[in-house]
Amino acid sequence: MDNVFCTVFTPTYNRKDTIYDLYDSLRKQSNKDFEWIIVDDGSTDKTEEVINDIRKNEQTFSITYVKQENGGKHRAINKGLDHAKGKMFFIVDSDDTLTYDAIELIKHFVDSLNNTDEPIAAVAGLRMGKDGYVIGGAPINEYIDCANSLRKQYDLLGDKAEVYFTNVLKQYRFPTFEGETFLTECIVWNKIADDGYKIRWFNKSIYICEYQEAGLTNNLEMLKKNNPKGYLLNIKTDMMYLKLNTIQRLGYIYGYYFIVKDIKGKKEISTELEVNILELYLAIIAKKIKNYLKGQ
Known part of the structure; x- marks a missing residue:
């Protein structure tokens, strides 16, 4: 599969008990023009066995599994970008799932960009909990274009489901530090915004997650x-x-x-x-x- 619309990218670490639920939500997508890349960040459980079993039976979309030494999510994203063949790059954690029409809606989001000359780095949908509540703020209308660094003034705080253009994201690799395994993603997102790129934020839920603030x-x-x-x-x-x-x-x-x-x-x-x-x-x-x- 040389060219696909979207790369669904999943960094994972010891999530053998939840990653099948994500796969099941991918299997049920109304639009299957995507690949799934999993970068295993040094799992010590049976994640690799679970993924191998999934790959044996899946024929609709491509699945790539890469295992690396434990180095953190930011290193896993860099590795995923090395393998990505999709026009879009969608980071989906291994304990979350997607709505059945997520890829279809992302395609709609991207198609809508024909009406703008603004530099757009990504499109974004909303995240919601398993009971349907929307996390954080949302655009008042169908969508709004603004930089990631200006989200607060447009009531767009809270986790969102950003889907970046792969060719843009490949220009902004995450820095790494010897002996450190955590780096907040906003370092890259805000750099992209500072370089003049905007995101088109949509008032549509495409991502389902457990949102736990405690701890x-x-x-x-x-x-x-x-x-x-x-x-x-x-x-x-x-x-x-x-x-x-x-x-x-x-x-x-x-x-x-x-x-x-x-x-x-x-x-x-x-x-x-x-x-x-x-x-x-x-x-x-x-x-x-x-x-x-x-x-x-």
């Missing part, structure tokens, strides 16, 4: 501590690309300080962030005042 904060804090170089890049690119006000900027500065303050001095931290050390002290003071007012 997310603690998990993220540990990820940041275990991946400090990636987190530093996250902070610096957000301060560069997002339109932050003074309070927000100080919050970002304090966020990095809080993660590394036990192992790095203030001068080193301010140098890494490329901010004046007085601004770092201001961020610390602002946080203390905020915590004091909270306790009143």
